Amino acid sequence: MHATATTNESPRPGRHNARFALALLGAFLLVFALLAVNPETREDWLLENMLAVAALAWLIPSYRRLPLSNLACGLLFVFGVLHEIGAHYQYSNVPYDRWFAAISGGHSLDALFGFERNQYDRLVHFLYGLLITPVAAEVISARIRLRGAWLFLLPVTFVMSHSLIYELIEWFAASLFGGDLGQAYLGTQGDVWDAQKDMVLATLGSLIAQPLWIWRRARH
Template sequence: MSAASPRLDRYAFPLALLIGFLLFWLALAIKPWFRQDWLLENLVVFAVVPLFVLSAKRLRFSNRAYALLFVFLCAHEIGAHYTYSQVPYDSALRALTGQSLDALLGFRRNQYDRLVHFLFGLLLLPVAVELFEAQAPPRGLWRWLMPVLFLEALSAVFELIEWLAASVFGGELGQAYLGTQGDVWDAQHDMALALLGAVIAQLMLALWRGRRRVAGD
């Protein structure tokens, strides 16, 4: 076996996810509903994906973390394709089941952006945990708090970026990117959902690690 084979095996899974995401990205890059908003939404993808690729040799995350990141980025791309406030999840569900989720739960606005903010905390918490463990391992209670606080800080930064972009571009593009849908507390709701997702993920991770420790004993 050549020396390159173990290295190839080590990166086979994240490479497969990367290829899968690029194909998904290309499919949704075709005729998005609002091209300028799609470009703004994809700025984070243009920064994050190369960052993870270029840093993989120095910091190789677990397969679980890469898979969760993949799911989150795919969810984000759906929002970017349709614009977050117009993702037709309810009409798709009605076509499949004849039921309206919005009517069933009493939603008065498109909730897709809320879902993705919740997924931001839920799915990226393991990534944040592994990042801290590799680069700046916290101790004691901070081991559990720092990844959650880190994601909540990122959530706040994204809200500030949205506000700044809406202020700079204004008009239809600014409103599409901001996506408040008339909710004056939109930023606070988004951050609260990201925090909730991160806390749930941290509790699940703590429970899973506790069970592994007990099983190991």
């Protein structure tokens, strides 16, 4: 079981198309602009989007050096849109239950599953693991030849570590700003184990995604 550095030997899973990536970037920027209008709380929206802007600042210039596959670009786009919805409404206030009632004849998703809190943030943490793990795996495998158990473990631990870092950033921001803004950004909704549950959900999503990515990689 070992991983060795490489620059061009690792297989690149999936095709990439610069026009497709540019179209998704344009679509995301449009969504970003639309959901920037009258957010629930402007201060919370700004905090939520600091990392999104930082991610774009890294992804855009790095695309020339390491073009992502169409699949990876699509996964990033979906996750980005979901995040922008959370930033607009404030994660703990996203009205998914009202949307579900509108398309299901008045039924409540929360009542159906016995949810006692807004679950949108939990969903996005799970989808972070599910959607971002293949992207992380693609980037890592393009730079490092992964073999054996490392092929599975390194992308998963990458996502786990970033999930932990995000929870620490949330804690630091909540401590720094305090008050309603700190609580809104932290989004625990009264659950003292919120951070741990979020990290577990991200890990679960990653553990589901990585075998699928390995299977897809083997086919190419």
